[in-house]
Amino acid sequence: MSRRFPYQLPLAIAACLPGVYLGTADYLSLPHPGLPPAFAALVFGAAIIGAAFVLSWAAEAAQVDVSAGLALAVLALLAVLPEYAVDFVFTFQAGGIYQQHGACVPQPDGSNPCALALANMTGANRVLVGVGWPLVVLVASVAALRARRRGGHDSPSTHPGRVALAPTMSAEVVFLGLATLYSLTLPLRHTLTLIDAAVLVSIFVVYAWRLSQAPAKEPDLEGVARWVGDKPRGPRRGWVGGMFALAALFILATAEHFAGSLVATGTQLGVDQFVLVQWVAPLASESPELIVACLYAWRLKASDSLGALLSSKVNQWTLLVGTIPLVFALSATTTDGLPLDTQQRFELLLTAAQSLFAVSVLIDLGLTMLGAATLLVLFTVQFISSLTMSPEANHVVIVVLSGAYLVLAVGQLLRRRHDTVRIVREGLVTPFPELADAPR
Numbered sequence: 001m002s003r004r005f006p007y008q009l010p011l012a013i014a015a016c017l018p019g020v021y022l023g024t025a026d027y028l029s030l031p032h033p034g035l036p037p038a039f040a041a042l043v044f045g046a047a048i049i050g051a052a053f054v055l056s057w058a059a060e061a062a063q064v065d066v067s068a069g070l071a072l073a074v075l076a077l078l079a080v081l082p083e084y085a086v087d088f089v090f091t092f093q094a095g096g097i098y099q100q101h102g103a104c105v106p107q108p109d110g111s112n113p114c115a116l117a118l119a120n121m122t123g124a125n126r127v128l129v130g131v132g133w134p135l136v137v138l139v140a141s142v143a144a145l146r147a148r149r150r151g152g153h154d155s156p157s158t159h160p161g162r163v164a165l166a167p168t169m170s171a172e173v174v175f176l177g178l179a180t181l182y183s184l185t186l187p188l189r190h191t192l193t194l195i196d197a198a199v200l201v202s203i204f205v206v207y208a209w210r211l212s213q214a215p216a217k218e219p220d221l222e223g224v225a226r227w228v229g230d231k232p233r234g235p236r237r238g239w240v241g242g243m244f245a246l247a248a249l250f251i252l253a254t255a256e257h258f259a260g261s262l263v264a265t266g267t268q269l270g271v272d273q274f275v276l277v278q279w280v281a282p283l284a285s286e287s288p289e290l291i292v293a294c295l296y297a298w299r300l301k302a303s304d305s306l307g308a309l310l311s312s313k314v315n316q317w318t319l320l321v322g323t324i325p326l327v328f329a330l331s332a333t334t335t336d337g338l339p340l341d342t343q344q345r346f347e348l349l350l351t352a353a354q355s356l357f358a359v360s361v362l363i364d365l366g367l368t369m370l371g372a373a374t375l376l377v378l379f380t381v382q383f384i385s386s387l388t389m390s391p392e393a394n395h396v397v398i399v400v401l402s403g404a405y406l407v408l409a410v411g412q413l414l415r416r417r418h419d420t421v422r423i424v425r426e427g428l429v430t431p432f433p434e435l436a437d438a439p440r
Contacts, residue, residue: 019047095331130379174427191337200322
């Protein structure tokens with residue numbers, strides 16, 4: 001049993017307090033120092049990161065009481081809660097503008113929340129796959145080579161140059177594939193509607209139900225999660241619930257201010273606000289889960305590491321995208337869908353195409369160094385083009401890269417068509433006990 005109080009918990013809470021005070025002071029009209037937008041974004045971003053760590057530890061400790069697959073999905077969902085908060089802030093603002101003007105119009109400061117509503121989501125999704133997945137393979141490979149030099153052995157999921165997923169994670173691959181196939185229709189639309197919300201949220205609900213069928217197993221916890229998980233049932237659940245509630249309050253107090261500070265910073269620096277929200281905001285929303293994933297990979301638990309990022313991708317591509325039109329409808333008090341401008345449709349196309357290629361490289365439940373390198377190189381090309389090229393030229397790059405992703409994905413799925421059929425069957429209907437006993 002871990003009895004020593006973990007110092008990481010108060011440090012994470014301390015990182016939240018300045019941003020929480022500033023955010024609460026604004027709501028309650030309390031005195032506070034007026035910070036420049038760039039510095040305020042750093043303070044609020046640090047609060048979001050600290051809150052995300054608290055959420056992650058609570059979700060890991062909760063694995064003691066729920067099935068392993070469902071716990072992983074809950075962990076992934078809560079780890080990206082800051083991203084939900086930022087996206088919902090822009091979406092709610094967009095609904096207010098739509099209600100007032102009957103259309104999405106730019107604001108006096110040049111911002112357009114309607115155009116920013118999906119920016120953080122598409123950027124975070126592409127960072128997660130294009131950077132996070134290759135990072136896991138790199139860290140896991142280095143850890144495996146280090147273990148060999150010390151006379152140890154690879155773990156079942158971790159080998160130099162390849163990370164293997166557990167057979168039970170076929171469900172994540174299949175449901176990501178289903179959500180991706182539907183998402184390929186979104187760039188053809190001019191609105192993100194309540195019908196899209198119903199379809200995507202339904203996919204997530206079925207995915208969560210499927211994971212709930214997995215048997216529970218004893219989790220391997222470290223640090224704060226272990227300290228909480230080792231407690232008796234009553235105190236453990238109290239700590240988990242308290243950490244969830246505290247982190248959620250911190251995020252509610254800071255997310256709107258973080259989003260606003262990013263927009264103000266972009267205005268001051270002359271940086272395109274869409275680019276700023278798409279690439280800077282995910283640094284706060286994705287950093288905690290990437291750090292946790294790397295720690296798992298370094299401990300030769302690469303299957304859990306990549307599995308957590310995969311589950312995050314599933315819930316972002318289903319629940320997050322699906323709830324955005326719901327937030328817009330509530331804010332705008334309309335059943336009209338969230339308007340999608342040309343830039344958003346291009347971004348959705350590229351994100352969906354990358355997602356399909358990501359599914360194809362995992363169709364044999366493994367990610368190799370070659371697959372990881374391909375994801376990283378293609379991501380780097382589109383990242384640089386978004387920062388350096390005009391919107392028109394960047395649209396050409398997006399179309400070319402999307403075509404490349406789709407051609408590579410279709411080729412991979414056809415080449416491994418027997419694996420594709422097997423993974424679909426295992427992900428949807430094969431009992432989890434049979435999958436757990438299957439070889440990697």
